[in-house]
Amino acid sequence: MATASSASAAPVLVADRLAKTFAPGSGDGAHVAAVQGVSFSVAAGEMVAIIGASGSGKSTILHMLGGITRPTSGRVLLEGVDLAALDDDRLAIIRRRRIGFIFQRYNLLPELSLVENVALPLVLDGRPERECRERALEAIAAVGLEQRAEHRPDALSGGEQQRGAIARGLVTQPAVVLADEPTGALDSTNARSVMRLLTRLVEDRGLTVVLVTHDPAIAAAANRAIRIVDGLIAGPDGESVSQ
Ligand SMILES: Nc1ncnc2c1ncn2[C@@H]1O[C@H](COP(=O)(O)OP(=O)(O)OP(=O)(O)O)[C@@H](O)[C@H]1O
Numbered sequence: 001m002a003t004a005s006s007a008s009a010a011p012v013l014v015a016d017r018l019a020k021t022f023a024p025g026s027g028d029g030a031h032v033a034a035v036q037g038v039s040f041s042v043a044a045g046e047m048v049a050i051i052g053a054s055g056s057g058k059s060t061i062l063h064m065l066g067g068i069t070r071p072t073s074g075r076v077l078l079e080g081v082d083l084a085a086l087d088d089d090r091l092a093i094i095r096r097r098r099i100g101f102i103f104q105r106y107n108l109l110p111e112l113s114l115v116e117n118v119a120l121p122l123v124l125d126g127r128p129e130r131e132c133r134e135r136a137l138e139a140i141a142a143v144g145l146e147q148r149a150e151h152r153p154d155a156l157s158g159g160e161q162q163r164g165a166i167a168r169g170l171v172t173q174p175a176v177v178l179a180d181e182p183t184g185a186l187d188s189t190n191a192r193s194v195m196r197l198l199t200r201l202v203e204d205r206g207l208t209v210v211l212v213t214h215d216p217a218i219a220a221a222a223n224r225a226i227r228i229v230d231g232l233i234a235g236p237d238g239e240s241v242s243q
């Protein structure tokens, strides 16, 4: 998607009074106000951590930022585009091209090689086969896994699988990479190495990352942390921005 040069100072991502209430699962259950009006913005080339206790609403916020969950109220602007204003087809295209997702459990497909896994977002977008492979290999090199490109995921360590998932997350050169507890399944050595990799990609490639974690040590690697308590931004390191 083209961005005017004058827009370079505009935030890549804006959460504007985001709220999500889940309907009760059964007839007599209560509504869950998971997110209750959260506003912040993320600039290009920034790594922002969303930190908070289990159940505080972190994943729900990330899913709304990524267009996976539609907010009950409030808006998400990605590169100035209001995600709520898009129909399902347009939203799917934006999700595929402009947003990279990284999950706690890597989610690499076991029957595909690493390079095939990393190429998948481009293949699904209908890019030519050769371009898919070349760009996938370039992303794999960026995470230092050149020697593992033809391996299947089960032949990779957990840390390598997560680095592969990061390569898949950035292969489309998305506007933002959204990562939900990306080090949550790793031991501390591999967790540090994955965080060093993400930090380097932000510094060297200008990648923009929003990362959910409950671990203050992981959040400390980010440029900024937004603390969530009971679905609201809290604490001195939080911010309350009305756009
Ligand atoms: N699909 C859903 N239906 C009903 N309630 C939900 C749904 N998804 C999340 N919730 C509730 O919303 C609240 C916030 O959940 P969320 O997954 O965002 O928390 P979290 O901060 O990511 O927690 P964790 O650190 O454990 O992953 C919780 O009370 C949760 O039970």
Ligand SMILES: [Mg+2]
Binding pocket: 058, 059, 060, 180
């Ligand atoms: Mg979560």
